[in-house]
Amino acid sequence: MIGMLLALTSTAAMAQWGRPVDYAAGPGLKDAYKEYFTIGVAVNQGNISDPAQIEIIKKQYNSVTAENDWKPGEIHPKEGVWNFEKADKIANFCRENGIKMRGHCLCWHSQFADWMFTDKKGKPVKKEVFYERLRDHIHTVVNRYKDVVYAWDVVNEAMADDGRPFEFVDGKMVKASPYRQSRHFKLCGDEFIAKAFEFAREADPTGVLIYNDYSCVDNGKRERIYEMVKKMKEAGVPIDGIGMQGHYNIYFPEEEQLEKAINRFKEIVNIIHITELDLRTNTESGGQLMFSRGEAKPQAPYIGTLQEDQYARLFKIFRKHKDVIKNVTFWNLTDKDSWLGVNNHPLPFDENFKAKRSLQIIRDFDAAADNRVPKEDFVPNPMNQPGQQYPMVNSEGFARFRVEAPDAKSVIVSLGLGGRGGTVLRKDKDGVWVGTTEGPMDPGFHYYHLTIDGGVFNDPGTHNYFGSCRWESGIEIPAPDQDFYAWRKDIPHGNIQQVNFWSESTGKMQTANVYLPPTYGKLVKGKQERYPVLYLQHGWGENETSWPVQGKAGIIMDNLIADGKIKPFIVVMAYGLTNDFKFGTINKFEAKEFEKLLIDELMPVIDKQFLTKPDKWNRALAGLSMGGMETKLITLRRPEVFGYWGLLSGGQYAPDEIKDPKVVKYIFEGCGDKENPDGINKSVADLKAAGYNAEGLISEGTAHEFLTWRRCLYKMAQSLFK
Ligand code: XIL
Numbered sequence: 001m002i003g004m005l006l007a008l009t010s011t012a013a014m015a016q017w018g019r020p021v022d023y024a025a026g027p028g029l030k031d032a033y034k035e036y037f038t039i040g041v042a043v044n045q046g047n048i049s050d051p052a053q054i055e056i057i058k059k060q061y062n063s064v065t066a067e068n069d070w071k072p073g074e075i076h077p078k079e080g081v082w083n084f085e086k087a088d089k090i091a092n093f094c095r096e097n098g099i100k101m102r103g104h105c106l107c108w109h110s111q112f113a114d115w116m117f118t119d120k121k122g123k124p125v126k127k128e129v130f131y132e133r134l135r136d137h138i139h140t141v142v143n144r145y146k147d148v149v150y151a152w153d154v155v156n157e158a159m160a161d162d163g164r165p166f167e168f169v170d171g172k173m174v175k176a177s178p179y180r181q182s183r184h185f186k187l188c189g190d191e192f193i194a195k196a197f198e199f200a201r202e203a204d205p206t207g208v209l210i211y212n213d214y215s216c217v218d219n220g221k222r223e224r225i226y227e228m229v230k231k232m233k234e235a236g237v238p239i240d241g242i243g244m245q246g247h248y249n250i251y252f253p254e255e256e257q258l259e260k261a262i263n264r265f266k267e268i269v270n271i272i273h274i275t276e277l278d279l280r281t282n283t284e285s286g287g288q289l290m291f292s293r294g295e296a297k298p299q300a301p302y303i304g305t306l307q308e309d310q311y312a313r314l315f316k317i318f319r320k321h322k323d324v325i326k327n328v329t330f331w332n333l334t335d336k337d338s339w340l341g342v343n344n345h346p347l348p349f350d351e352n353f354k355a356k357r358s359l360q361i362i363r364d365f366d367a368a369a370d371n372r373v374p375k376e377d378f379v380p381n382p383m384n385q386p387g388q389q390y391p392m393v394n395s396e397g398f399a400r401f402r403v404e405a406p407d408a409k410s411v412i413v414s415l416g417l418g419g420r421g422g423t424v425l426r427k428d429k430d431g432v433w434v435g436t437t438e439g440p441m442d443p444g445f446h447y448y449h450l451t452i453d454g455g456v457f458n459d460p461g462t463h464n465y466f467g468s469c470r471w472e473s474g475i476e477i478p479a480p481d482q483d484f485y486a487w488r489k490d491i492p493h494g495n496i497q498q499v500n501f502w503s504e505s506t507g508k509m510q511t512a513n514v515y516l517p518p519t520y521g522k523l524v525k526g527k528q529e530r531y532p533v534l535y536l537q538h539g540w541g542e543n544e545t546s547w548p549v550q551g552k553a554g555i556i557m558d559n560l561i562a563d564g565k566i567k568p569f570i571v572v573m574a575y576g577l578t579n580d581f582k583f584g585t586i587n588k589f590e591a592k593e594f595e596k597l598l599i600d601e602l603m604p605v606i607d608k609q610f611l612t613k614p615d616k617w618n619r620a621l622a623g624l625s626m627g628g629m630e631t632k633l634i635t636l637r638r639p640e641v642f643g644y645w646g647l648l649s650g651g652q653y654a655p656d657e658i659k660d661p662k663v664v665k666y667i668f669e670g671c672g673d674k675e676n677p678d679g680i681n682k683s684v685a686d687l688k689a690a691g692y693n694a695e696g697l698i699s700e701g702t703a704h705e706f707l708t709w710r711r712c713l714y715k716m717a718q719s720l721f722k
Contacts, residue, residue: 024355030062032363036322040102040329042067042276045086047333048093052353056333058097060359063150063327065102065275066090067339070145072106072113076137079115084144094148102275102329103149105212106138107196108156109182113137117183127188134192135199142203151208151273151327153243154200155193157287158185159213159228162220178224190228194237201238208326212243212275214287217253217261230268241271245287247331247340248314249280250306251410254426255317262321272324276331277314278338278346279307296335296342296351301421302451303345305412308361309424311348315362316370357421369439374398381462383476388461397440397477401425403433403459405452412451413459415441415475422451442674443479444707445550447472465550468541469579474550484559485552485710491562492518496554501605505596511575512602513548514610515557517568521611530611532569532618532721535598535642536713537576537627539650547573550706556714566717570610574602578626591630598634599641620720622646622668624709639663644720648712649675649704652683655690666719670697670712675704695719 026032029039040063047053057064068074069086076082094101116133119125142152157180164176179185184192193211200209211229215221225242232239242265265272276287281303318325332338334349342351348359378392378400390402401413403425411433416423425435447467450457458464464471494517503510521528536553538546547553553571560566577594598621607614621642623631628650635645636657646668647653653667667687669680677698687694697715699708 021357022355023357023360024056024059026360026363028059028061029359029363030060032365033328036319037325038063038100038327040065040327041333042104042329042331043090043333044068044337045089046337048090053333054093056349056353057099062099063102063329064090064094064099065104065329067332068111070104070141071108071111072137073111075141076113077115078113079133082140087145091145091148100150101145101148102210102273102327103142103145103152103207104275105153105156106141106200107134107154107184107192109180109184110157114183117187124187127191130184130187130192131195134196135202138196138199139203142200142207146204146207149204149207151210151241152200152204153212153275154209154239155196156212157214158182158190158193158211159221159224161215161286162218178227190232193228194232194235197232197237197239208240208271209238210241210243210271210273210275211239212245212273214245214247214276215285216242216244216265217248217257222261222264226264226268229265233268239269241269241273241326243273243275245331246274246277246314246328247280247285247287248278248310249283249285250303250310251283252285255313258314258317259321262317262324266321266324270324271326272321273326274318274328277328278331278340278344279310280340280344280346281307282344294342296345299343299345300454302410302412302454304357305421305451306410306424307345308356308358308421309412311358312361312365315365319365319367319370366439372439374400374436381475383463383474384461385463390461391459391475393475393477395478397443398437399423399441399475399477400436401434401459402461403450403452405433406431408433408452410451410453413448414451415446415448441475441477442702442705442707443477443482444702444705444710445474445476446705447474447550449473466541466543466545467550470541479707481711484714485556486559487555488559488562491558493558494518494520494554494561494568496548499605499609501602503597503601505593505601506577510597510602511544512606513544513573514606515548515554515571515573516610517557517561517570519568520570528611530613532620533606533610533612534569534571534620534622534644534717534720535603536571536573537621537623537630538573538578539623539625539627540578540581542578544573544575547571551713552710553713556710557717560714560717567721569717569721570606570612572602572606574598576623576627576630578630581626589626589629589633591633594630595634595637599638603641616641617643617665618721620644620646622648622713622716623650624648624712625650625704635664644668646670646712646716648709648716652679653687654683655686655692658692661691661693665693666722667692667694668697668712668716668719669694670699670708670715672699672702672704672708674702675708 033039041061042065044067075087116130160180166173167176334353335342335345335347336351338346340346350356375394378394380389381391381393392400403411411425412422414422423435423437425433428434459473462473465474497514499512500509561568619642621631628647635642644666649671671680680696684694684696699711702708
């Protein structure tokens with residue numbers, strides 16, 4: 001039974017139903033991005049010693065940076081003392097596996113060979129002595145590894161951060177320098193930058209020489225980097241490219257800010273590397289923070305969604321600028337040893353080395369969607385509350401949302417594309433949260449809700465519909481065939497009555513909604529006609545309102561009758577007891593309680609209160625999703641009660657489960673083409689071959705949602721009670 005239900009659901013839903021999804025299945029990142037840029041990772045000794053981690057590196061990445069082991073302070077801690085062991089291990093790992101490296105880094109204020117600044121007695125040396133030592137360092141490292149290195153971070157983080165308009169120099173408050181006040185700068189001014197690049201070029205005439213820094217998207221720092229690199233290049237310093245570190249977070253940067261920096265740097269270089277990408281789950285960013293380690297605390301799912309969305313946005317921008325962006329490198333392999341601490345969960349692999357959905361979202365991008373701009377013909381959704389403009393839908397099926405929540409930190413709409421788990425809204429200039437789905441939605445009805453800072457709320461713009469065991473917001477995307485469920489003013493309309501009845505077995509009043517056709521109760525040749533009955537069940541998390549309201553069952557029936565496509569019949573839509581079901585127990589689900597309620601309690605009430613034809617050949621049972629499971633279980637156990645059976649995204653019958661073609665006059669099976677069409681087609685073919693009157697429907701362009709089931713009802717109804 002589990003298999004049956006899972007086969008019905010999409011990948012995203014599968015995770016919800018409790019089966020782990022392997023997000024690493026599929027091509028490696030390096031392969032997905034081969035038309036764009038290389039994909040790199042910063043590694044430590046542990047990463048290249050453990051088979052599980054080695055496998056991740058080899059599959060996903062075609063560029064490696066040593067996280068710490070190549071830094072001057074590690075490799076060259078004293079004059080004449082070289083620690084090449086760890087550095088060699090990484091280089092050899094890459095040589096053996098055919099992976100090219102980014103050499104990080106040759107000259108930096110931190111983790112540096114500080115001995116270069118002083119003589120044996122601890123006195124400061126002249127800059128000429130420093131340059132000699134720096135040159136020796138750079139030449140030695142570059143010559144040792146240039147066979148495996150394609151790019152060098154020659155100078156790291158030489159520019160000052162934003163937010164320091166003034167600073168103290170020699171006890172005086174002066175206008176802040178554009179340069180970081182490092183020992184290098186204090187001794188040499190910005191000449192040390194030029195020297196470092198010159199030394200690197202001498203040693204490696206062909207490698208890509210990079211200036212690398214963090215917070216490049218900050219307005220001030222961006223301009224300081226720009227001015228420095230421009231000045232250097234004009235003076236003939238061999239800077240080939242700019243490294244943008246990319247220590248960002250799940251809220252920052254905005255796409256515009258990132259693009260501004262890329263476009264600015266494009267003016268002076270034609271190579272940009274995103275050298276150190278990770279997305280913190282707090283609001284901090286930059287290259288100078290450290291977090292405490294400790295055991296991983298689980299992260300709220302909405303934080304994961306924000307991170308996935310931010311990764312998706314950033315990579316979309318990176319792809320757009322593939323003319324200059326030649327590499328994107330993640331800073332660390334997994335959350336387990338992120339330099340930001342495990343509780344920031346900043347990377348596409350978690351603390352157990354498992355791929356996160358972020359990995360899938362970065363990898364499985366839709367290149368065609370990258371340049372898609374929705375048509376600006378948005379109109380208020382027909383399901384909105386009176387007077388509400390939002391949500392809106394355009395003619396292509398894009399949905400646009402607008403939510404006022406001035407003090408919120410994040411607003412997510414649970415509708416979206418690409419398995420991302422939603423559309424993340426952004427604050428516009430008026431402080432209102434706005435956002436548009438990344439692409440057209442499937443046609444038809446969708447439930448949704450808002451997640452505001454982790455809490456679940458409905459969109460005040462729309463009406464509410466019972467699904468997922470709660471009243472959810474709903475939106476309706478226009479469908480090409482929407483006329484079959486549209487109100488028509490020129491035809492007779494039936495009505496839907498609510499029937500409340502005492503159920504002894506559940507100890508409660510229960511409710512059913514009963515559709516009566518327009519002719520119901522009218523005298524025909526002096527007699528009241530009796531009608532066949534379809535018992536039509538909703539799915540998990542829904543109730544007796546789902547078919548009449550979002551299912552539009554009554555409208556569909558009116559239209560079918562008016563067009564002469566069916567002879568009128570009654571439709572009973574009862575609550576199917578599906579809401580107390582606990583995930584993980586689906587294999588134990590037997591529908592025994594509902595069988596009792598339906599056959600022993602509800603049916604006698606219906607047959608007593610209404611003009612029914614109370615026999616098997618005038619009675620059908622059908623249901624969607626979990627209601628389909630109920631239908632299958634009950635019809636197979638009680639074939640004497642129902643003569644027509646229907647499963648709507650609710651599994652299939654096999655001939656040997658039924659055993660006798662005479663017990664059922666008609667079997668309907670349907671689903672969306674995004675569900676399990678092959679299963680349905682095969683089952684219908686098998687049933688027909690075994691002598692059953694079976695019919696299938698694969699709904700075009702839909703998944704496990706109400707347009708699939710509206711279409712199924714429309715088709716199935718035409719074959720019932722014939
Ligand atoms: C970090 C390492 O990841 C840490 O392990 C180390 O303690 C400090 O440095 N900018 C850089 C990287 O260029 O070298 C830094 O790496 C992160 C910020």
